[in-house]
Amino acid sequence: xxxxxxxxxxxxxxxxxxxxxxxxxxxxxxxxxxxxxxxxxxxxxxxxxxxxxxxxxxxxxxxxxxxxxxxxxxxxxxxxxxxxxxxxxxxxxxxxxxxxxxxxxxxxxxxxxxxxxxxxxxxxxxxxxxxxxxxxxxxxxxxxxxxxxxxxxxxxxxxxxxxxxxxxxxxxxxxxxxxxxxxxxxxxxxxxxxxxxxxxxxxxxxxxxxxxxxxxxxxxxxxxxxxxxxxx
Amino acid sequence: xxxxxxxxxxxxxxxxxxxxxxxxxxxxxxxxxxxxxxxxxxxxxxxxxxxxxxxxxxxxxxxxxxxxxxxxxxxxxxxxxxxxxxxxxxxxxxxxxxxxxxxxxxx
Numbered sequence: 421x422x423x424x425x426x427x428x429x430x431x432x433x434x435x436x437x438x439x440x441x442x443x444x445x446x447x448x449x450x451x452x453x454x455x456x457x458x459x460x461x462x463x464x465x466x467x468x469x470x471x472x473x474x475x476x477x478x479x480x481x482x483x484x485x486x487x488x489x490x491x492x493x494x495x496x497x498x499x500x501x502x503x504x505x506x507x508x509x510x511x512x513x514x515x516x517x518x519x520x521x522x523x524x525x526x527x528x529x530x531x532x533x534x535x536x537x538x539x540x541x542x543x544x545x546x547x548x549x550x551x552x553x554x555x556x557x558x559x560x561x562x563x564x565x566x567x568x569x570x571x572x573x574x575x576x577x578x579x580x581x582x583x584x585x586x587x588x589x590x591x592x593x594x595x596x597x598x599x600x601x602x603x604x605x606x607x608x609x610x611x612x613x614x615x616x617x618x619x620x621x622x623x624x625x626x627x628x629x630x631x632x633x634x635x636x637x638x639x640x641x642x643x644x645x646x647x648x649x650x651x652x
Numbered sequence: 653x654x655x656x657x658x659x660x661x662x663x664x665x666x667x668x669x670x671x672x673x674x675x676x677x678x679x680x681x682x683x684x685x686x687x688x689x690x691x692x693x694x695x696x697x698x699x700x701x702x703x704x705x706x707x708x709x710x711x712x713x714x715x716x717x718x719x720x721x722x723x724x725x726x727x728x729x730x731x732x733x734x735x736x737x738x739x740x741x742x743x744x745x746x747x748x749x750x751x752x753x754x755x756x757x758x759x
Contacts, residue, residue, distance in 0.1 A: 509675020
Protein backbone atom coordinates (compact mmCIF):
# COMPACT_ATOMS: atom_id res chain seq x y z
CA UNK A 421 0.00 0.00 0.00
CA UNK A 422 2.80 2.37 0.91
CA UNK A 423 6.29 1.69 -0.35
CA UNK A 424 8.37 1.40 2.80
CA UNK A 425 11.69 2.33 1.27
CA UNK A 426 10.41 5.65 -0.04
CA UNK A 427 8.33 6.30 3.06
CA UNK A 428 11.47 6.06 5.22
CA UNK A 429 13.43 8.13 2.73
CA UNK A 430 10.84 10.89 3.18
CA UNK A 431 10.83 10.46 6.94
CA UNK A 432 14.61 10.85 6.97
CA UNK A 433 14.27 14.43 5.70
CA UNK A 434 13.73 15.26 9.39
CA UNK A 435 17.39 14.45 10.03
CA UNK A 436 20.40 16.20 8.58
CA UNK A 437 21.35 19.79 7.88
CA UNK A 438 18.10 20.70 6.12
CA UNK A 439 15.88 19.40 8.91
CA UNK A 440 12.72 21.40 9.62
CA UNK A 441 12.41 19.75 13.05
CA UNK A 442 13.84 22.67 15.05
CA UNK A 443 11.74 25.27 13.25
CA UNK A 444 8.60 23.21 13.71
CA UNK A 445 9.46 22.54 17.34
CA UNK A 446 10.01 26.24 18.11
CA UNK A 447 6.67 27.37 16.72
CA UNK A 448 4.57 24.47 17.97
CA UNK A 449 6.10 24.63 21.47
CA UNK A 450 5.04 28.29 21.55
CA UNK A 451 1.59 27.27 20.27
CA UNK A 452 1.25 24.62 23.01
CA UNK A 453 1.99 27.29 25.61
CA UNK A 454 -0.56 29.66 24.04
CA UNK A 455 -3.19 26.89 24.15
CA UNK A 456 -2.52 26.31 27.83
CA UNK A 457 -2.83 30.03 28.64
CA UNK A 458 -6.03 30.25 26.58
CA UNK A 459 -7.82 27.58 28.61
CA UNK A 460 -7.49 24.56 26.30
CA UNK A 461 -6.77 21.18 27.88
CA UNK A 462 -3.97 18.90 26.66
CA UNK A 463 -6.25 16.64 24.58
CA UNK A 464 -7.77 19.64 22.81
CA UNK A 465 -4.34 21.12 22.09
CA UNK A 466 -3.08 17.84 20.63
CA UNK A 467 -6.29 17.39 18.61
CA UNK A 468 -5.92 20.87 17.14
CA UNK A 469 -2.36 20.29 15.91
CA UNK A 470 -3.25 16.79 14.67
CA UNK A 471 -6.42 17.69 12.78
CA UNK A 472 -5.80 21.28 11.71
CA UNK A 473 -1.99 21.29 11.42
CA UNK A 474 -1.69 24.86 10.21
CA UNK A 475 -0.13 27.29 12.61
CA UNK A 476 -1.63 30.64 11.48
CA UNK A 477 -5.10 29.07 11.36
CA UNK A 478 -4.70 27.62 14.85
CA UNK A 479 -3.69 31.05 16.16
CA UNK A 480 -6.72 32.66 14.52
CA UNK A 481 -8.91 29.95 16.09
CA UNK A 482 -7.49 30.65 19.55
CA UNK A 483 -7.95 34.41 19.25
CA UNK A 484 -11.51 33.94 17.94
CA UNK A 485 -12.32 31.62 20.81
CA UNK A 486 -11.04 34.13 23.37
CA UNK A 487 -13.17 36.96 22.00
CA UNK A 488 -16.21 34.65 21.64
CA UNK A 489 -16.55 34.89 17.84
CA UNK A 490 -19.36 33.00 16.10
CA UNK A 491 -18.68 29.65 14.40
CA UNK A 492 -19.28 31.12 10.95
CA UNK A 493 -16.81 33.92 11.68
CA UNK A 494 -14.21 31.42 12.84
CA UNK A 495 -14.80 29.31 9.74
CA UNK A 496 -14.39 32.27 7.36
CA UNK A 497 -11.31 33.76 9.02
CA UNK A 498 -9.55 30.38 9.24
CA UNK A 499 -10.47 29.53 5.66
CA UNK A 500 -9.08 32.85 4.45
CA UNK A 501 -5.86 32.60 6.43
CA UNK A 502 -5.24 29.00 5.29
CA UNK A 503 -6.38 29.48 1.70
CA UNK A 504 -2.71 29.54 0.68
CA UNK A 505 -2.91 25.72 0.89
CA UNK A 506 -5.03 25.72 -2.25
CA UNK A 507 -2.38 27.10 -4.67
CA UNK A 508 0.32 25.19 -2.75
CA UNK A 509 -1.51 21.86 -3.27
CA UNK A 510 -2.14 22.58 -6.96
CA UNK A 511 1.55 23.47 -7.33
CA UNK A 512 2.60 20.11 -5.88
CA UNK A 513 0.13 17.27 -6.48
CA UNK A 514 0.49 16.99 -10.29
CA UNK A 515 4.16 16.13 -9.74
CA UNK A 516 3.10 13.22 -7.47
CA UNK A 517 0.57 11.72 -9.88
CA UNK A 518 1.05 8.16 -11.00
CA UNK A 519 -1.52 5.76 -12.38
CA UNK A 520 -0.52 3.03 -9.93
CA UNK A 521 -1.35 5.17 -6.91
CA UNK A 522 -4.94 4.96 -5.61
CA UNK A 523 -6.89 8.21 -5.37
CA UNK A 524 -7.68 7.95 -1.65
CA UNK A 525 -3.99 8.33 -0.87
CA UNK A 526 -4.07 11.82 -2.39
CA UNK A 527 -7.22 12.80 -0.48
CA UNK A 528 -5.73 11.73 2.84
CA UNK A 529 -2.12 12.73 2.33
CA UNK A 530 -3.04 16.31 1.34
CA UNK A 531 -3.59 16.81 5.07
CA UNK A 532 0.21 16.73 5.43
CA UNK A 533 0.50 19.87 3.33
CA UNK A 534 2.19 22.66 5.25
CA UNK A 535 4.94 25.14 4.48
CA UNK A 536 7.66 22.80 5.82
CA UNK A 537 6.62 19.64 3.98
CA UNK A 538 5.85 21.60 0.80
CA UNK A 539 9.28 23.23 0.61
CA UNK A 540 11.10 19.94 1.32
CA UNK A 541 9.05 18.12 -1.30
CA UNK A 542 9.53 20.87 -3.89
CA UNK A 543 13.25 20.74 -3.35
CA UNK A 544 13.60 16.97 -3.58
CA UNK A 545 10.82 15.40 -5.65
CA UNK A 546 12.64 15.41 -8.98
CA UNK A 547 15.20 12.96 -7.62
CA UNK A 548 12.48 10.47 -6.69
CA UNK A 549 11.06 7.87 -9.07
CA UNK A 550 7.63 9.10 -10.18
CA UNK A 551 5.96 5.85 -9.11
CA UNK A 552 6.91 6.37 -5.49
CA UNK A 553 6.78 10.15 -5.06
CA UNK A 554 3.48 9.92 -3.17
CA UNK A 555 4.99 7.45 -0.67
CA UNK A 556 7.99 9.73 -0.23
CA UNK A 557 5.58 12.60 0.40
CA UNK A 558 3.65 10.57 3.00
CA UNK A 559 6.98 9.91 4.75
CA UNK A 560 7.85 13.61 4.88
CA UNK A 561 4.34 14.51 6.02
CA UNK A 562 4.18 11.85 8.76
CA UNK A 563 7.46 13.18 10.15
CA UNK A 564 6.53 16.87 10.10
CA UNK A 565 3.02 16.29 11.50
CA UNK A 566 4.40 14.08 14.30
CA UNK A 567 6.99 16.76 15.17
CA UNK A 568 4.23 19.36 15.32
CA UNK A 569 2.00 17.24 17.58
CA UNK A 570 4.84 16.25 19.94
CA UNK A 571 6.05 19.85 20.16
CA UNK A 572 2.55 21.11 20.94
CA UNK A 573 2.36 18.57 23.77
CA UNK A 574 5.78 19.56 25.07
CA UNK A 575 5.00 23.28 24.89
CA UNK A 576 1.72 22.74 26.73
CA UNK A 577 3.44 20.82 29.53
CA UNK A 578 6.31 23.30 30.02
CA UNK A 579 4.27 26.47 29.43
CA UNK A 580 4.73 27.65 33.03
CA UNK A 581 8.49 27.74 32.50
CA UNK A 582 8.38 29.70 29.24
CA UNK A 583 9.03 33.38 29.98
CA UNK A 584 7.86 36.09 27.59
CA UNK A 585 11.50 36.61 26.51
CA UNK A 586 11.71 32.96 25.48
CA UNK A 587 8.39 33.17 23.65
CA UNK A 588 9.72 36.18 21.67
CA UNK A 589 12.89 34.31 20.69
CA UNK A 590 10.87 31.20 19.69
CA UNK A 591 8.79 33.42 17.40
CA UNK A 592 11.67 34.34 15.08
CA UNK A 593 12.86 30.78 14.42
CA UNK A 594 10.06 29.72 12.10
CA UNK A 595 10.12 32.68 9.62
CA UNK A 596 13.95 32.69 9.57
CA UNK A 597 14.09 28.96 8.76
CA UNK A 598 11.55 29.25 5.96
CA UNK A 599 13.15 32.39 4.50
CA UNK A 600 16.47 30.53 4.37
CA UNK A 601 14.75 27.63 2.62
CA UNK A 602 13.25 30.01 0.10
CA UNK A 603 16.58 31.72 -0.57
CA UNK A 604 17.90 28.20 -1.18
CA UNK A 605 15.10 27.64 -3.71
CA UNK A 606 16.09 30.73 -5.73
CA UNK A 607 17.98 28.72 -8.34
CA UNK A 608 16.45 30.34 -11.42
CA UNK A 609 15.34 33.85 -12.34
CA UNK A 610 11.59 33.10 -12.30
CA UNK A 611 11.49 31.58 -8.81
CA UNK A 612 13.77 34.37 -7.59
CA UNK A 613 11.39 37.04 -8.91
CA UNK A 614 8.40 35.24 -7.37
CA UNK A 615 10.07 35.08 -3.94
CA UNK A 616 11.57 38.60 -3.96
CA UNK A 617 8.36 40.23 -5.21
CA UNK A 618 6.24 38.34 -2.67
CA UNK A 619 8.62 39.42 0.10
CA UNK A 620 8.46 43.08 -0.95
CA UNK A 621 4.72 43.24 -1.68
CA UNK A 622 3.56 41.26 1.37
CA UNK A 623 4.34 43.91 4.01
CA UNK A 624 3.27 46.78 1.69
CA UNK A 625 -0.20 45.31 1.05
CA UNK A 626 -0.48 44.46 4.73
CA UNK A 627 -0.73 48.20 5.43
CA UNK A 628 -3.88 48.43 3.29
CA UNK A 629 -5.58 45.06 3.69
CA UNK A 630 -4.13 42.77 6.36
CA UNK A 631 -6.53 39.88 5.59
CA UNK A 632 -5.93 39.77 1.85
CA UNK A 633 -2.32 41.01 1.71
CA UNK A 634 -0.65 37.59 1.45
CA UNK A 635 -2.93 36.27 -1.29
CA UNK A 636 -2.84 39.49 -3.33
CA UNK A 637 0.95 39.85 -3.17
CA UNK A 638 1.39 36.17 -4.02
CA UNK A 639 -0.96 36.51 -6.98
CA UNK A 640 0.89 39.57 -8.33
CA UNK A 641 4.44 38.38 -7.55
CA UNK A 642 3.77 34.88 -8.91
CA UNK A 643 2.10 36.16 -12.08
CA UNK A 644 4.99 38.56 -12.77
CA UNK A 645 7.46 35.70 -12.39
CA UNK A 646 5.35 33.51 -14.66
CA UNK A 647 5.37 36.18 -17.41
CA UNK A 648 9.14 36.57 -17.46
CA UNK A 649 10.76 34.95 -20.44
CA UNK A 650 13.65 32.75 -19.46
CA UNK A 651 16.68 32.68 -21.73
CA UNK A 652 17.37 29.21 -22.95
CA UNK B 653 -17.98 31.27 25.18
CA UNK B 654 -21.07 29.69 23.74
CA UNK B 655 -19.35 26.96 21.75
CA UNK B 656 -17.35 24.07 23.07
CA UNK B 657 -13.67 23.97 22.19
CA UNK B 658 -14.18 20.60 20.45
CA UNK B 659 -16.62 22.12 17.95
CA UNK B 660 -14.30 25.07 17.32
CA UNK B 661 -11.40 22.68 16.61
CA UNK B 662 -13.61 20.71 14.24
CA UNK B 663 -14.72 23.85 12.36
CA UNK B 664 -11.10 25.07 12.12
CA UNK B 665 -9.91 21.70 10.83
CA UNK B 666 -12.66 21.50 8.19
CA UNK B 667 -12.00 25.10 7.06
CA UNK B 668 -8.32 24.22 6.65
CA UNK B 669 -8.76 20.81 4.99
CA UNK B 670 -11.14 22.27 2.37
CA UNK B 671 -8.32 24.24 0.72
CA UNK B 672 -6.04 21.18 0.66
CA UNK B 673 -8.79 18.95 -0.77
CA UNK B 674 -9.84 21.56 -3.38
CA UNK B 675 -6.19 21.68 -4.42
CA UNK B 676 -6.12 17.90 -4.94
CA UNK B 677 -9.37 18.00 -6.93
CA UNK B 678 -8.15 20.89 -9.12
CA UNK B 679 -4.86 19.15 -9.82
CA UNK B 680 -6.41 15.80 -10.81
CA UNK B 681 -6.35 16.59 -14.50
CA UNK B 682 -3.39 18.94 -14.40
CA UNK B 683 -0.05 17.91 -15.84
CA UNK B 684 3.14 18.94 -14.07
CA UNK B 685 4.35 20.13 -17.47
CA UNK B 686 1.43 22.51 -18.06
CA UNK B 687 1.51 26.30 -17.95
CA UNK B 688 -1.21 26.35 -15.29
CA UNK B 689 0.94 24.22 -12.99
CA UNK B 690 3.84 26.61 -13.61
CA UNK B 691 1.72 29.62 -12.72
CA UNK B 692 0.47 28.01 -9.49
CA UNK B 693 4.08 27.15 -8.65
CA UNK B 694 5.26 30.79 -8.78
CA UNK B 695 2.15 32.08 -7.03
CA UNK B 696 2.70 29.57 -4.21
CA UNK B 697 6.36 30.59 -3.76
CA UNK B 698 5.38 34.24 -3.81
CA UNK B 699 2.62 33.71 -1.23
CA UNK B 700 5.03 31.96 1.13
CA UNK B 701 7.64 34.72 0.77
CA UNK B 702 4.96 37.34 1.48
CA UNK B 703 3.83 35.41 4.56
CA UNK B 704 7.33 34.95 6.02
CA UNK B 705 8.46 38.55 5.49
CA UNK B 706 5.16 39.76 6.96
CA UNK B 707 5.74 37.51 10.02
CA UNK B 708 9.04 39.32 10.62
CA UNK B 709 7.93 42.90 9.89
CA UNK B 710 4.36 42.74 11.23
CA UNK B 711 4.39 39.73 13.56
CA UNK B 712 1.54 38.34 15.62
CA UNK B 713 1.99 37.32 19.22
CA UNK B 714 5.08 37.58 21.40
CA UNK B 715 7.46 38.54 18.58
CA UNK B 716 5.81 42.00 18.50
CA UNK B 717 7.64 42.77 21.75
CA UNK B 718 11.04 42.62 20.03
CA UNK B 719 12.24 45.78 18.27
CA UNK B 720 11.71 45.71 14.50
CA UNK B 721 15.40 46.62 14.01
CA UNK B 722 16.50 43.57 16.01
CA UNK B 723 14.14 41.28 14.08
CA UNK B 724 15.50 42.53 10.76
CA UNK B 725 19.17 42.38 11.85
CA UNK B 726 18.76 38.81 13.14
CA UNK B 727 17.08 37.77 9.88
CA UNK B 728 19.83 39.31 7.71
CA UNK B 729 22.61 37.73 9.78
CA UNK B 730 20.93 34.31 9.64
CA UNK B 731 20.34 34.52 5.88
CA UNK B 732 24.03 35.42 5.40
CA UNK B 733 25.10 32.49 7.59
CA UNK B 734 22.83 30.20 5.57
CA UNK B 735 24.58 31.28 2.35
CA UNK B 736 28.08 31.17 3.87
CA UNK B 737 27.59 27.66 5.30
CA UNK B 738 26.56 26.41 1.84
CA UNK B 739 22.89 26.07 2.73
CA UNK B 740 23.09 24.57 6.19
CA UNK B 741 19.66 25.22 7.69
CA UNK B 742 20.23 24.02 11.24
CA UNK B 743 22.93 26.59 12.12
CA UNK B 744 20.91 29.72 11.14
CA UNK B 745 17.82 28.25 12.82
CA UNK B 746 19.60 27.88 16.17
CA UNK B 747 21.42 31.19 15.67
CA UNK B 748 18.15 33.11 15.13
CA UNK B 749 16.92 31.96 18.54
CA UNK B 750 20.20 32.78 20.33
CA UNK B 751 20.67 36.18 18.67
CA UNK B 752 17.15 37.35 19.38
CA UNK B 753 17.45 36.18 23.00
CA UNK B 754 20.58 38.34 23.30
CA UNK B 755 18.78 41.32 21.74
CA UNK B 756 15.72 40.92 23.96
CA UNK B 757 17.70 40.52 27.16
CA UNK B 758 19.87 43.45 26.12
CA UNK B 759 23.06 41.57 26.96
